[in-house]
Amino acid sequence: MSADRGDGARGGPEPASRAVTIAAVTAPFTRDLDECLAAISRLVDGARRRGVxxxxxxxxxxxxxxxxxxPRGDDLAPRGGPPALDPDGPEITRLAAIAGDMVVCAGYAERDGRYRYNSAVCVHGDGVLGRHRKVHQPLGESLAYEAGRSFTxxxxxxxxxxxxxxxxxxFPESGRSLALAGADIIAxxxxxxxxxxxxxDDIAADRWRHRFDLYDQVRALENQVVxxxxxxxxTFGSLRFVGNAKIVxxxxxxxxxxGTGAGTAVATVDVTAALRAARSGLNHLRDRRGASYEKQCLLAGEPYDPRRAARPAAPRPTAEHGSRPSRPAGPAH
Structure with missing residues (x-):
């Protein structure tokens, strides 16, 4: 694990190399959970054969x-959206079993009491490693889901x-808050x-495809992370997806x-060496001057406190499930 934490300063002995084989997937997924899990199982099996x-x-x-x-579609009504799953339910348990010794991240619609969230879970054969609820909601997505409240x-x-x-x-603050909390790999x-x-006509020329790629490269570079x-x-319903899964x-x-078609991008990265090389000259986490702009940016959604502006951000708890909005941002589901 990288020793860069908070301000990017190193402490203690240099960490050992970590060669990690990473796979990023572009694939279609439907409402059929059994079909989705079967497709995931095939993807995991194929990735395992490649040493992922x-x-x-x-x-x-x-x-x-x-x-x-x-303004189209009935997906904004609860009956039309994806099936809402218990975050500790059988589907997540099955996903972890499929993962085995591999680390697997997957998105799903989460049910938490009356609330629905657009969520992601990271699993391993031993269980859940991390969770995230989507914070930023485009184009009325708030009518279908509640918003998450943090990056962990x-x-x-x-x-x-x-x-x-x-x-x-x-939003630059999303990746930066994770990097300040010590994340070396961001999915x-x-x-x-x-x-x-x-x-x-050609999705490769689409302007949102261009933005998708641009954000990926900029977020990796500005935070100096994998x-x-x-x-x-x-295509699903009226939406045509741009593909372009990648490792940066x-x-x-x-x-x-x-590229724009379905597939799996695979790369092997020595994470420790890659971070060391990127941060050996200009170290963005070390060189940032939080006191100059934290008050305006309200990084990580926290009120500005001048006493903490000069010190590194502390790692956050691993679960977000204990918090929920005091009142729903959209209809209760």
Whole structure:
């Protein structure tokens, strides 16, 4: 695990090398949970044959994403959306069993009492390693889901990790809060569609495909982390997804990509060496001046406290389930 924490300063002996084989998936997923789990099992089996340690599946890998975004579609009503799953239910247990000795991240619709969340879970054969609820909601998605409230780094057999979902990556604070909490690998799970207002015949020329790729490279570079980006593929309802799952080096270079079609991008990264190389000159976490802008940015959603502006952010708890909004941001589900 990297010794960079908070301000990026190193402490103690240099960590050992960590060669990690990472796979990022572009694939279609539907409402049929059994079909989704069978597809995930095939993807895990194929990845295992390639020596993969970390497999990142898309947003909505268990049960699919919304069929449409406002103003069309009935997915904004509870009956039309993806099946809402218990975060500790049988589907998550089965996902962990499929993962075995591999670390697997997958998206799903989470049920927590009256609330529904667009969530991601990171599992291993031993159980759940980390969770995330999508914080930033585009185009009326708040009518289908409640918003998450934080970004939480967690420990895994591969080192310290973090997750976010789709539109979360459009906000620099998302990745930065995870990097400050010590995440060396960040997984971004997406169901990122092509432009609906300026559709391109060739999806490779689509402007939202360009933005999807740009965010991936910039977030990896500005935080100097290993970035793993997955996405849905094909068409679901009225949405056409841009694909382009990829692994990005901490220097912002793309190590492997699926392109616009379905597939699995695989790359082996020595995480310790990659972070060391990226941070050996300009170390963005070390050199940042939080006191100059934290008050305005309200990083990680916390009120500004000048006493903490000069010290590193502490790692956050591994679970987000204990918190929920005092009142729903949208209809209760």
């Amino acid at each position: 340690d970390l497999l990142v599946l898309p947003e909505g890998a268990l049960g699919g994403y919304l069929r449409a975004l406002p 780094a967690f420990d895994s057999p591969l080192g310290r990790m973090g997750m976010m979902i789709c539109y979360d990556k459009a 971004c799970l997406s169901a990122w569609p092509a432009s609906r207002t300026h559709a391109a 970035w793993v980006s997955s996405n849905q593929a094909g 080096h901490p220097d912002g270079s793309v190590l492997a990509s699926t």
